[in-house]
Amino acid sequence: MTELNAVAWPVDPIRTERLVLRESEAQDRAAFIELFASPEVHTYLGGPQPRDELERSVPAIPGRRPGHFVIELDAAMIGTVEVRRHEAERRGRVRPDGGEAELSYLFLPQAWGCGYAAEACTAALDWFADARPGVPVVLYTQTANSRSMRLAAKLGFTELEKFEKWDAEQWMGVRTPAAPPVD
Numbered sequence: 257m258t259e260l261n262a263v264a265w266p267v268d269p270i271r272t273e274r275l276v277l278r279e280s281e282a283q284d285r286a287a288f289i290e291l292f293a294s295p296e297v298h299t300y301l302g303g304p305q306p307r308d309e310l311e312r313s314v315p316a317i318p319g320r321r322p323g324h325f326v327i328e329l330d331a332a333m334i335g336t337v338e339v340r341r342h343e344a345e346r347r348g349r350v351r352p353d354g355g356e357a358e359l360s361y362l363f364l365p366q367a368w369g370c371g372y373a374a375e376a377c378t379a380a381l382d383w384f385a386d387a388r389p390g391v392p393v394v395l396y397t398q399t400a401n402s403r404s405m406r407l408a409a410k411l412g413f414t415e416l417e418k419f420e421k422w423d424a425e426q427w428m429g430v431r432t433p434a435a436p437p438v439d
Contacts (some may be wrong), residue, residue, distance in 0.1 A: 263323065265279075270325070272378075274375060275329055277325035277376060278328060284326050284333045285314060287334075288319065288333075289311065291336070291364060292314070293307040296365045297362055300424075319336060321340075322340075323384070324340070325338065325376070333364075334364050336361065337380045339380050341357060342357055342358040356391060357388065359380070359431075368403070374410050377407065381411065381431065392433060393431045394430050395411075395413050395429050398425065399418065408429050415427065415428075
């Protein structure tokens with residue numbers, strides 16, 4: 257099974273045209289709390305978490321793990337993107353050994369509609385494709401989340417299945433790596 261723990265981490269910051277993807281730092285804690293407490297961000301994710309609980313539970317440096325990037329715009333955190341091992345308990349298998357990865361992302365509402373999600377997710381997926389060539393990536397979202405559905409299509413995810421969970425229709429897509437060149 258492909259393990260992200262085998263990936264050298266932390267990596268140097270990844271720079272795109274407008275963004276920096278980097279490891280989490282202490283200065284990001286307030287933005288993490290805002291992400292988790294935001295009703296807008298969690299409309300399709302089961303609702304926001306209580307801010308007072310987050311103030312007590314979010315570590316000084318949140319999100320420090322392989323494959324988890326803070327997304328920075330003009331020296332401020334606007335979101336996160338993560339490519340991690342697809343949990344065995346989660347629905348859907350692409351490979352019999354369960355060796356696929358999963359893409360997830362969260363953005364503060366003020367960053368919505370500017371193309372940052374596509375830019376950051378593309379950079380994270382490119383990093384992952386270099387770090388773990390040949391490993392497919394899955395993505396989950398609610399079909400009602402039209403922004404996320406459009407992003408999934410833009411990133412090259414295709415439908416694997418739809419299913420009912422949490423009283424809503426869920427969508428699972430897969431992005432299969434490009435075939436290696438034939439000699």
